[in-house]
Every structure is written in structure tokens, then in C-alpha cells.
Amino acid sequence: xxxxxxxxxxxxxxxxxxxxxxxxxxxxxxxxxxxxxxxxxxxxxxxxxxxxxxxxxxxxxxxxxxxxxxxxxxxxxxxxxxxxxxxxxxxxxxxxxxxxxxxxxxxxxxxxxxxxxxxxxxxxxxxxxxxxxxxxxxxxxxxxxxxxxxxxxxxxxxxxxxxxxxxxxxxxxxxxxxxxxxxxxxxxxxxxxxxxxxxxxxxxxxxxxxxxxxxxxxxxxxxxxxxxxxxxxxxxxxxxxxxxxxxxxxxxxxxxxxxxxxxxxxxxxxxxxxxxxxxxxxxxxxxxxxxxxxxxxxxxxxxxxxxxxxxxxxxxxxxxxxxxxxxxxxxxxxxxxxxxxxxxxxxxxxxxxxxxxxxxxxxxxxxxxxxxxxxxxxxxxxxxxxxxxxxxxxxxxxxxxxxxxxxxxxxxxxxxxxxxxxxxxxxxxxxxxxxxxxxxxxxx
Numbered sequence: 001x002x003x004x005x006x007x008x009x010x011x012x013x014x015x016x017x018x019x020x021x022x023x024x025x026x027x028x029x030x031x032x033x034x035x036x037x038x039x040x041x042x043x044x045x046x047x048x049x050x051x052x053x054x055x056x057x058x059x060x061x062x063x064x065x066x067x068x069x070x071x072x073x074x075x076x077x078x079x080x081x082x083x084x085x086x087x088x089x090x091x092x093x094x095x096x097x098x099x100x101x102x103x104x105x106x107x108x109x110x111x112x113x114x115x116x117x118x119x120x121x122x123x124x125x126x127x128x129x130x131x132x133x134x135x136x137x138x139x140x141x142x143x144x145x146x147x148x149x150x151x152x153x154x155x156x157x158x159x160x161x162x163x164x165x166x167x168x169x170x171x172x173x174x175x176x177x178x179x180x181x182x183x184x185x186x187x188x189x190x191x192x193x194x195x196x197x198x199x200x201x202x203x204x205x206x207x208x209x210x211x212x213x214x215x216x217x218x219x220x221x222x223x224x225x226x227x228x229x230x231x232x233x234x235x236x237x238x239x240x241x242x243x244x245x246x247x248x249x250x251x252x253x254x255x256x257x258x259x260x261x262x263x264x265x266x267x268x269x270x271x272x273x274x275x276x277x278x279x280x281x282x283x284x285x286x287x288x289x290x291x292x293x294x295x296x297x298x299x300x301x302x303x304x305x306x307x308x309x310x311x312x313x314x315x316x317x318x319x320x321x322x323x324x325x326x327x328x329x330x331x332x333x334x335x336x337x338x339x340x341x342x343x344x345x346x347x348x349x350x351x352x353x354x355x356x357x358x359x360x361x362x363x364x365x366x367x368x369x370x371x372x373x374x375x376x377x378x379x380x381x382x383x384x385x386x387x388x389x390x391x392x393x394x395x396x397x398x399x400x401x402x403x404x405x406x407x408x409x410x411x412x413x414x415x416x417x418x419x420x421x422x423x424x425x426x427x428x429x430x431x432x433x434x435x436x437x438x439x440x441x442x443x444x
Contacts, residue, residue, distance in 0.1 A: 016092070018083040022126050022144045025082075026075035084142055091131070091157060093140060107161040109134040111274060111299070112255075113154045115267040117147070122265060129154060132271075134299070158254045177250035177257050180318055183308055187291075188244055191309040194285035196369070198237045205229035244308040251321055258306070270306065273437075274298050275322050276379045276403040278306070280315065282370040294319060297405035323376055329355040329362050334372075337413035340394050344413060354411040361401050361426060363411045373409045375401055377433030383426045385419055392416075399423055 082095045093103040111132035121127060126144035133140065145153065155174040192198055209226035216222075245262035256270040277297040286292065292315050294307040306322065307315050316328045334353030341349040351367035361380065364372045380401050387397040397419035399411045414422065 016085040016087050018085045018094075021079060021082055021084075021142065022146050022149075023079075024124050024126055025144050026072070026079040028075070028144065086153075086156065086160070088160075093142065103140055105131060105133055105140055107157060110157065110161050112269045112271045113157055114269060115150050115154060117261075117265040117267075119263045127151075131157075175252045175254050177252040179248060179250045180256075180321065181247075181249040181307060181310060181314055183244070183247040183310065185241075185245060188241060188247070188309055191286065191291060191293075192237050192241055194289075195236075195283055196285070198233075201229070201233040201236045205233045240308075244305070247308050249307065249318055256306070256318075256322060270296065270322065271298065276375070276405040277407060277409060278319055278323060278374045280319070280328065280372045280374075282372075284368045296322070297403060297407045299404040319374070323360070323374065326359045326374065326376065327357075328372070328374065329357065334362070334364055337396070338415050341396055341413040343394055344391055344396060349413055352412045354414065356422070356426070356429075361409065361411075361429075363401075363409050365410075365412065375403055375409050377426075377429040378437035379403050380426065380430035380433070383423055383430065385423045387416065387419075399426070401426065 077097050078095075081097045082093075084091065084093045086092075090107060091103075091105040093105070095101050111134055114130045114132075116128045116130060117126075118128070121144060124144075125147050127147045127150040128141055128143040129145060129150050130141045142150075142153075144150075151174055158175075205226065208229055209222045212218075212225055213222050242262045243264075244260055247260040248258070250257040250259070254269060255272045258266075258268040258270065260266055275296055276299050279295040279297075281293040281295060282291075283293075286309075290312050291309050292307075292312050293305075293309055294315050295304055296306050298304075307318055310318075319328060320326060331353075334355045337349055337352050341352075345352075348367050351365055351370065353364035353372075355362040360374045360376050362372060362374050364370060381404055382402045384400040384402070385397055386400065391397060391413075395416040396413050397416045399414060399419050399422050401409045401411075403409065411419075411422070
């Protein structure tokens with residue numbers, strides 16, 4: 001876990017070989033003083049413009065002559081005073097010139113280790129190592145390392161987390177991966193065109209600004225509203241295409257590996273045994289083509305997408321690798337709420353469904369955009385039944401299943417007697433599932 005203000009004597013008591021980041025790192029950190037100046041200018045643009053008009057060319061050159069060396073010195077010192085070391089049980093990251101910070105990351109609490117390469121990092125041949133740790137609010141990272149060094153360090157950390165001896169962990173190397181799925185760019189582009197959110201964001205960006213102009217005749221109001229809407233439209237289409245380009249899923253002993261990105265390349269890992277729930281999303285316009293999207297809930301991790309778009313059969317095969325022994329229930333196997341449920345939720349009650357198998361609790365919701373969520377019984381943390389006055393009148397109830405990822409899956413509008421029986425049975429299935437579940441282990 002992370003601790004701040006640890007004295008250097010702690011490190012000296014356990015001498016380990018400390019390493020520095022890649023020499024290109026100061027270029028990344030030298031932007032901090034420049035960012036401060038830009039932030040001040042954006043915070044008070046009128047004052048910034050007033051000050052600039054008062055400056056002569058000589059004063060500007062002197063300012064640049066001071067700012068550039070200060071930025072370079074800051075970048076160099078921040079790199080020089082950053083060290084990391086791998087011990088038998090933890091990764092230590094020591095940073096800070098005036099205010100020291102030492103992060104102690106226990107290897108057995110590592111959820112995932114991802115390698116990311118922004119565009120400029122790919123050009124420079126370096127990579128960023130991000131670590132998901134149980135109980136940490138944000139990822140610790142090492143930026144930047146040489147690309148080969150980053151992959152070698154990732155393999156070593158995973159090997160040590162899996163229980164390999166320190167003297168042999170660095171020799172294990174990166175485990176081989178077998179490709180399971182690759183999303184063609186053309187299929188990804190068509191799926192985005194057939195997504196309702198893409199057209200909704202674009203329509204809002206084209207319609208709202210002209211309406212505001214006719215109503216207010218204020219350029220600033222139009223810009224303040226139109227720019228975010230255009231950004232949302234770009235993110236929902238172009239941004240997703242760039243981020244999910246060349247999406248590849250591979251299987252390895254250390255979990256499922258996901259590689260994707262057109263400009264910024266990301267190498268992620270889905271931790272084995274840490275997946276709390278799987279969602280199969282089926283937008284309305286995808287159904288004729290038989291396409292689905294697969295999303296994940298992973299405890300303590302930011303990994304959320306497993307498959308951006310794929311034929312259902314192929315996606316279900318990948319789900320079977322994430323949740324061994326689990327098969328996705330057929331649509332005909334999902335039981336609908338009783339017909340009297342329309343009095344609580346008119347029309348949309350038809351989108352709800354439930355199936356409970358020996359392996360998972362499966363609940364569906366949505367009529368236009370269907371979402372089928374699968375929760376393995378071993379991952380259920382608690383089960384609750386809720387029933388408001390109106391539902392009590394029509395003998396209906398909701399059953400909520402809470403997972404280890406702080407998410408809740410709900411079987412809505414069930415018959416009250418069925419819900420009570422489901423509550424008791426699910427509690428027993430969860431206890432049995434946790435008792436019989438294999439240990440979560442890297443490279444098992």
C-alpha cells in the first residue's frame with residue numbers, strides 16, 4: 001500500500017538496487033512550470049493580455065530565457081530524485097525533492113499491470129507502467145521506461161506476485177499469449193455509425209447552438225454550449241474509434257491481454273479471478289447483424305471493456321475464458337416478470353428478464369438497448385429484497401445482488417413469492433460458490 005513521508009533510513013535498513021526512469025522523462029516533467037503560466041493566463045485572460053501588451057520584445061526574450069532553463073531544471077531534478085526498486089515482496093517508488101514520498105506497493109495486492117504508450121512515447125521508444133492496486137484510489141505509475149524494460153519489469157512483477165522466487169522471477173519473461181479475437185477497423189466503424197448515442201450527440205451539437213443563437217444572440221453562450229456538445233459528439237464517435245482501433249484480446253497464463261489504440265497504444269491485462277460481473281450489451285441497430293459489446297466490472301481496476309464489438313458467438317467464447325465454466329443463457333431461458341408488472345413500468349417491463357444457473361445470476365434490462373449482466377455466485381457479496389407500496393399492492397418485488405466491484409445487479413419486477421425464494425436460494429448459492437471457488441492467482 002501507499003505511505004507518505006517514509007524516512008530514507010527505512011530503505012537503508014533493507015538495501016536494494018534502486019533504478020531510475022528513462023532519461024527522456026525530464027522532457028515530460030519540464031512542462032509543469034509552463035503549464036502553471038498557461039493556467040494563470042487562462043484563469044485571468046484579461047489581465048494576461050494586459051500584461052503581454054506592456055512587455056517589450058526584449059522583456060519577452062528575457063522571460064523565455066528564464067522560463068526555459070527553469071523548466072529544464074525542474075524536469076531534470078524531478079527525474080534525478082525519482083527511484084524505484086523491486087524487493088522480495090513489494091515495489092518501492094521514491095519521489096520528491098523537498099517533499100519526499102515513498103510508495104510501498106505489496107505485490108500480492110496488485111490487481112493489474114498495464115503498459116501504455118502515448119503517441120510521442122511510441123516515437124521515443126518508451127512506455128508507461130500503470131499498476132492497479134487493491135485499496136488504492138488511483139493507479140501508481142512509472143513514466144517513462146524503455147519499452148523493452150517496461151515489458152520485462154511487468155513480467156518480473158507478475159512472476160513475483162505469482163510466487164516465483166526473486167532469483168528466478170526476472171528469468172520467467174513475459175508469458176506467451178494466444179489470440180482469441182481481433183476487431184476489424186471496418187466493423188468498429190460500422191458499429192459506431194449504428195450506435196444511437198453517436199447520432200444523439202451529433203444531433204444535439206448541430207441543433208442546440210443555432211437555437212441558442214436565435215434565443216440569446218450571444219456568441220459566448222453559443223460557444224459555451226456548442227463546444228462541449230461538439231466534444232461529446234467527437235468522443236462518442238471519433239474518440240472511441242481511435243481508442244478502440246485494432247482491439248485485440250489474447251489469452252495468457254497471467255490473464256486476458258487487451259491491446260488497442262490507433263495513436264496511443266495500450267497493453268492491458270484482465271486479472272484472473274478478479275472479474276465480478278460481465279455485461280453483454282446489444283444496441284437495437286446491432287441486432288440484425290448479431291453484434292454485441294462486452295463490458296466488465298473488475299474489483300479495484302479501471303478495465304471496463306472486454307470486446308467493443310463482435311459477433312455474439314465469438315463474444316460468448318471470450319466470456320467463457322473470463323468466467324470459466326459459465327455459459328451465457330439464451331434469450332428464451334430468461335423468465336419475464338408477470339404481466340401485472342406493466343402497472344408499475346408500462347411497456348418497458350418487457351425488457352426485464354432473469355435466469356439463474358448453477359454458475360451465475362443473470363439479469364437483463366432494457367428494451368431498445370439490452371443489457372444482460374452475469375454475476376458468478378462466488379462474487380456475490382450480499383443479496384437484498386426491496387418492495388415499495390405500489391409494488392406491494394401488485395405482489396411484486398426487486399432482488400438486488402451486490403458485487404465486490406461496488407456495483408449492484410437487480411432482478412426487477414419479480415413475483416413477490418418468487419423474489420423471497422430467490423433471496424434465500426441466492427444467499428446459499430453465494431456461500432457455496434465462495435467456499436468452492438479456486439484461489440485468485442497470477443499464472444496459476
